[in-house]
Amino acid sequence: MKDLFDTVGGGEPVKGKSPLADRMRPSSLEEFVGQRHILGQGKLLRTLIEADTLGSLILWGPPGSGKTTLGKVIAGATHARFVFFSAILSGVKEIREIVREAEEEWKYRKVRTLLFVDEIHRFSKSQQDAFLPYVESGLLTIVGATTENPSFEVIAALLSRCTVLTLTPLSRDDVQEILMRALTDPLRGLGRGRLSIAPEALAFLAEHSAGDARVALNSLETAAHLAGAQIIDLVTAREALQKKPLGYDKGGEEHYNIISAFIKSVRGSDPDGALYWLARMLEAGEDPIFILRRMVILASEDIGNADPRGLQLAVAALQGFQLVGMPEGRIILGQAVTYLATAPKSNAAYAGIDAALAEVRQSGPLPVPLHIRNAPTKLMKELGYGKGYKYAHSFTGGHVPQDYLPEKLTGRRFYKPTRHGYEKFISERMEQLARPPVEGEG
Numbered sequence: 522m523k524d525l526f527d528t529v530g531g532g533e534p535v536k537g538k539s540p541l542a543d544r545m546r547p548s549s550l551e552e553f554v555g556q557r558h559i560l561g562q563g564k565l566l567r568t569l570i571e572a573d574t575l576g577s578l579i580l581w582g583p584p585g586s587g588k589t590t591l592g593k594v595i596a597g598a599t600h601a602r603f604v605f606f607s608a609i610l611s612g613v614k615e616i617r618e619i620v621r622e623a624e625e626e627w628k629y630r631k632v633r634t635l636l637f638v639d640e641i642h643r644f645s646k647s648q649q650d651a652f653l654p655y656v657e658s659g660l661l662t663i664v665g666a667t668t669e670n671p672s673f674e675v676i677a678a679l680l681s682r683c684t685v686l687t688l689t690p691l692s693r694d695d696v697q698e699i700l701m702r703a704l705t706d707p708l709r710g711l712g713r714g715r716l717s718i719a720p721e722a723l724a725f726l727a728e729h730s731a732g733d734a735r736v737a738l739n740s741l742e743t744a745a746h747l748a749g750a751q752i753i754d755l756v757t758a759r760e761a762l763q764k765k766p767l768g769y770d771k772g773g774e775e776h777y778n779i780i781s782a783f784i785k786s787v788r789g790s791d792p793d794g795a796l797y798w799l800a801r802m803l804e805a806g807e808d809p810i811f812i813l814r815r816m817v818i819l820a821s822e823d824i825g826n827a828d829p830r831g832l833q834l835a836v837a838a839l840q841g842f843q844l845v846g847m848p849e850g851r852i853i854l855g856q857a858v859t860y861l862a863t864a865p866k867s868n869a870a871y872a873g874i875d876a877a878l879a880e881v882r883q884s885g886p887l888p889v890p891l892h893i894r895n896a897p898t899k900l901m902k903e904l905g906y907g908k909g910y911k912y913a914h915s916f917t918g919g920h921v922p923q924d925y926l927p928e929k930l931t932g933r934r935f936y937k938p939t940r941h942g943y944e945k946f947i948s949e950r951m952e953q954l955a956r957p958p959v960e961g962e963g
Contacts, residue, residue, distance in 0.1 A: 542738035544709040545702065546590050548597055554734075555695040556587055559686050566591075566686060570598045575635065577656055577663040579671050579680070582688025585733030588666035592637040595664060601635040602626050608643040616651050623660050634661055641665035642674035649676045656682050690732025697727040699734050700741050711745050718744075722758035729762055776807075780815060787816075788823045792862040799858050809850060813839040816857060827867035827942035834860055865942025873936035880930065887927035920954050
């Protein structure tokens, strides 16, 4: 099988025509920039590569962090037969062919096969299952690359047989080093043109590439074309970079990370954080109705009776947005978010219903006390249904203490209001209601 790092579509090598990002891809550990937490001296991945004792791995990290590059580095360092495999372009049929060749390599040459699986999260469960017996037997050593959380995207059986290594976005200094190497390298980079770059332009490209080496190098290549034989200044760098889409996958981990940050900012009473994460979602194309539904939930879950108007406002915001839509709807979202973020907080109602549900599941269908049962027939009355019930409106203040819980749960409290916002009044009201009443005229 041909090494797909050196060919495109199985054809002839096209290194001379390949993009700068591809030409500058490191081929050894010494050239690799970043990920020192796993590739520094004495760190796990570097040790395994240098000792040629690599087991199956999952490389999890954002685009441009070096996952595929690490695959190529491993390919050059290992004594195993290396096969590059794309989950986008290949399927179970190709897996069977790789397995057949791996069996022959081991049978006749005692050479093991290391399979680099790019975009492994794009495999279905059945496709991932196809790897299992060969990983288990040691016939294949898999190095899978993914931008998605392996906990969600890789089946448990395969995940348990792999070491997961997390790659992080490259630092600004890392990206600047990569850019300067590309700018000065006369063989693979732009060094033959003697092009220079202004410090502020270099800093701009490094800062706004979001830790993605591929984005940074592609932007540098574009800037070089725009600048010709001159210096790349800040204006040229801005023009080359343009506006990059925000990293946000509505079905992936980043979706859940950002909505989590949004909710926790509101819960933490930080309107600025809440507005920022709201803006991130809107700018990335998130459905505003999804955001508003989450706001309705958190208005009860995190604010509750500390400010009952929070739920009213959240529902009104949902209805108001449905009336006007975007772009004006962003104003409604902004108003609702800042109100909810600055409102007093209580999760007492949320905790109360969950505690009650837990009790019901544990104790089962306890009998309704006789005194609060309905008694529409003579027989029910003779059986004691409703006997001893105290009619609240017959007492001063419209309240009289009596048991409303099953006998087994007498005295049990599920709702425990805080002293925050309106719940302080509720708490005081509950204390007042616990005092002995004065019976009225009825």
